[in-house]
Amino acid sequence: MKKHDPIHANHRVQRDYPAKVKFCPLCGAAMESRMLMPENAERKVCTRCGFVLFPGPKLVAGCFVVDAGRVLLLRRGIEPAVGKWTFPGGYVDFGENAADAALRETREEVGMRVALGLLLGVFNDGPNTVVVYLATPGKEPPSLSDEATGVRYFAPDDIPWPDLAFPTTIDAITAWVASTRKPRQSA
Structure with a gap:
């Protein structure tokens, strides 16, 4: 490898x-x-x-892109957890705020420009603290990338629980599903 050749981060090593x-x-x-x-x-x-x-902890930010009551998940194309499902997200760069990082990561991973909504929550798995925003899709449909070998919207009852990538993915999806099932209050 030459000195200036681009490389991919080895995320297993990063966890050390x-x-x-x-x-x-x-x-x-x-x-x-x-x-x-x-x-x-x-x-x-x-x-x-x-x-x-x-x-x-390393700060991670991501988006729960929700459309018609379904959340967008991507199948990871890189380690760790290659082949598992999660939401678009990644590390916040030094000097970057979490909201901007969530938008950037969503654009990089699934090619979508989304509109951020409310904060879904903050979740922790030890080495990472993950900030997750609700988002609505823009004009572009989701697309594949090196980091997303599959993209699909899932309704709450269709979440592929055994195939989720990280504890924080499970925690965030659990919070989102619970928020969709809150009883409606009458006026």
Whole structure:
């Protein structure tokens, strides 16, 4: 591979961060686990400059594109969970807000420009915190991409539960299905 050839991120390796960090991101020296005071927590600390690595979840944002009471799911074309179903979404870039990331990821993965609605919820699976917005489709129909080898709208009763990609996918779909089944209040 040449130095400037484009690559695809290996998302399995990305999940090793920050647990397997060995070198300081500031000066390149070795990191070692030390007890950090006053919080009494083990943290990776640079042996040269003293930088402390404070781990935090990666922020992910996505869209539940809903049309006629059905939600758009995509079949993942990349690892992790290749072949499993989820909603369009991905990592929020540094300096990007979650709403913009949700719109960008939906456009990149399924080729749709959507209109964001309300926040469906915030879900966590350990290394990732996932912000999920409800959205309405734009003019473009969903399309395939390297990241989406299949796209389909599912009614609440047709969700492919055994084939969902991530715990956060299950949690978000569970919340959406519950919201569709709330009893209507009479005036």
